[in-house]
Amino acid sequence: MSRSSRSSSSILSVVVAGLLGGCTSILPGTPLPASGPSGQGKPAAGTSCARSAEPDVCLEWQDTRPVTGKALIAQANQDPVVAAQMLCSALPGGSWDRFLGAGHYRVIAQGPVCTISSDDLKKTADGNYEPVMEVNIWLSPKDTIAGDLAILNKREDTRAMVTTMTIAGKAAMRVGRPDDANGQGTDKEEISIAVADGDPGVLRIRQSMRPPRGKPNDSPIDRSKLETMRDPLIAELLKVLVP
Amino acid sequence: MVQRQRFRLAVALCTMAMATACFSGGGDQKAGETSSGQQSDKQVEAGVPQEYRAKAIADGKNRAIDACGLHDPDAAKEVTGDEGDEIVPSTSGLQECILRMHKGEFQSTWTFYLEVGVLYDAASRKNDAPEKLGGMDVFISEDERRCEVSKPLDDNYVIQLHATASGEDNAPAKPVCQVLREYATKLAPVWQELPKHGSGRTKPELTLPKLDPCTAAAATMDMFEEGFLETSGPMTCTARSAKPSPPVRDRSVGRNEVSVTWTMNTNPAKLIKAGDNSAREITVEGRKAVISKGSSGCTTYIVWDPEISVVQDNRSTDDDSLTQQIRVQTATCDTAEEVTKRIVAKVGKR
Numbered sequence A: 001m002s003r004s005s006r007s008s009s010s011i012l013s014v015v016v017a018g019l020l021g022g023c024t025s026i027l028p029g030t031p032l033p034a035s036g037p038s039g040q041g042k043p044a045a046g047t048s049c050a051r052s053a054e055p056d057v058c059l060e061w062q063d064t065r066p067v068t069g070k071a072l073i074a075q076a077n078q079d080p081v082v083a084a085q086m087l088c089s090a091l092p093g094g095s096w097d098r099f100l101g102a103g104h105y106r107v108i109a110q111g112p113v114c115t116i117s118s119d120d121l122k123k124t125a126d127g128n129y130e131p132v133m134e135v136n137i138w139l140s141p142k143d144t145i146a147g148d149l150a151i152l153n154k155r156e157d158t159r160a161m162v163t164t165m166t167i168a169g170k171a172a173m174r175v176g177r178p179d180d181a182n183g184q185g186t187d188k189e190e191i192s193i194a195v196a197d198g199d200p201g202v203l204r205i206r207q208s209m210r211p212p213r214g215k216p217n218d219s220p221i222d223r224s225k226l227e228t229m230r231d232p233l234i235a236e237l238l239k240v241l242v243p
Numbered sequence B: 001m002v003q004r005q006r007f008r009l010a011v012a013l014c015t016m017a018m019a020t021a022c023f024s025g026g027g028d029q030k031a032g033e034t035s036s037g038q039q040s041d042k043q044v045e046a047g048v049p050q051e052y053r054a055k056a057i058a059d060g061k062n063r064a065i066d067a068c069g070l071h072d073p074d075a076a077k078e079v080t081g082d083e084g085d086e087i088v089p090s091t092s093g094l095q096e097c098i099l100r101m102h103k104g105e106f107q108s109t110w111t112f113y114l115e116v117g118v119l120y121d122a123a124s125r126k127n128d129a130p131e132k133l134g135g136m137d138v139f140i141s142e143d144e145r146r147c148e149v150s151k152p153l154d155d156n157y158v159i160q161l162h163a164t165a166s167g168e169d170n171a172p173a174k175p176v177c178q179v180l181r182e183y184a185t186k187l188a189p190v191w192q193e194l195p196k197h198g199s200g201r202t203k204p205e206l207t208l209p210k211l212d213p214c215t216a217a218a219a220t221m222d223m224f225e226e227g228f229l230e231t232s233g234p235m236t237c238t239a240r241s242a243k244p245s246p247p248v249r250d251r252s253v254g255r256n257e258v259s260v261t262w263t264m265n266t267n268p269a270k271l272i273k274a275g276d277n278s279a280r281e282i283t284v285e286g287r288k289a290v291i292s293k294g295s296s297g298c299t300t301y302i303v304w305d306p307e308i309s310v311v312q313d314n315r316s317t318d319d320d321s322l323t324q325q326i327r328v329q330t331a332t333c334d335t336a337e338e339v340t341k342r343i344v345a346k347v348g349k350r
Helices: A011-021 A069-078 A080-088 A093-100 A145-152 A224-241 B016-021 B050-063 B073-080 B122-127 B176-192 B213-218 B336-347
Strands: A002-004 A105-109 A113-117 A132-140 A162-167 A170-175 A187-194 A202-210 B083-090 B093-102 B108-119 B129-133 B136-142 B146-152 B157-165 B227-231 B236-241 B257-265 B279-284 B287-293 B298-310 B322-330
Touching (some): A080 A105, A080 A113, A093 A132, A093 A224, A132 A224, A145 A187, A202 A224, B050 B108, B050 B227, B083 B108, B083 B257, B122 B136, B146 B176, B157 B176, B213 B227, B213 B236, B279 B336, B287 B336, B322 B336
Antiparallel strands (some): A187 A202, B108 B157, B129 B136, B146 B157, B236 B257, B257 B322, B279 B287
């Protein structure tokens, strides 16, 4: 993974982009997709969706063999829910056990976004809840890295949040604010990767860690696990989705 | 949590005797019984549109629960080691009840806030920590000086109890969450069968919760173009227009709506001060009401029953007792008297 630090952007333009898209922007320049999956109504107790933050618009994960590269972008344009199911199916349970631990669960959250969460009911040996790790994977089939950078580079403050890089020969960028990596509250690592250079279609992978359930939002967390997971997880996902 | 209005901390003067005198340990009625108020779609006011009816039904069920009856001052005393100071329904609405503890006069220690029928969504359930306290399933959320226990009433609503330690300078003797966990554990038997207003668990019996605030608000619906009703909690219902209002530049004008809340409050006549014409008293069908102009909009306090009162501060020389009141918020005071007449005619005829 080679990196060259470059920055860009403007909060204003990002906010405008977010508003125009009618979507929730978690990080500047990388709004979640606007349209949600058609929910299945109230999820049954014990299902993964019953554990999600938005059960009404959540879809259960169904193992769906992924297509790759440009075909994946075409799938996202044609049926974003099926594409999200493919993203969620990219790695086997054993891999997620390794990254997130046993008891992890996968759902298609609003977006549609593949969301894989560690077991948020897992406790430490002394009986306290563990911090929660979550991975969100989604496609922006009409976006390009260059387009994102054009928005982010418009203002100094958002430009400072961007690091551009090349991953497996693909243009990529990391966007993050200082408080996304300060070990306090929710920390995030977010990478956007061009699926096919020159053509629209960006794969976005957000890895986050938040304080244990019930604890204050600004509690300290040990983000080393997040850092350890970041590159190997991206590498494994790319091996399958953008070979 | 509902925004508190005119919330005043009572000086710590009441005694435990006052608090315990409010409790008779009764409670043979359960909140789910149909006699408790609006529990079916048929009983929801016609002006509540379809999309808000489920909420109105839930608010109607939760309105029957006696918030002060969910406290136990003796248990709080055991847990904190402090004396009970006061237990009073909140001025925000009768769905809230506050229990304050102290070590002596002007030495407040712990305050336990309880609210019935708080909206609690899936995101809250996901963020908070599930626990069992006294065999009761709850969710806990903690902060440095504040801790919150949420006990689900159904998929969307909870009873919420939170504690705060008083005193800026002194750290509390026990961590706030430890105190709250111990208190909630002791409350579990009481919360198994949620006491209802009129069950005898608390005295005096509050009569306003037997009525639906939407019945009162419905009396003003025809003042709005395409008027409709919406509940916001067990004790509040608002009438407004389905058509968007033009923006109002005058900051002293509140929202173009009539919002009705069942509350307990001190004598509203205290708002009337010589040389200040922002508040005036009216009498409608024998009921006293005070219309008070605020910084944004107008609030009218209709005294529901002056005979039933709760002493807020039993050593105060002032009349500091609380009575049940209908609080009505309107955009301006121009319509307040007319609104009061309509509401009293609808729900308050003697």
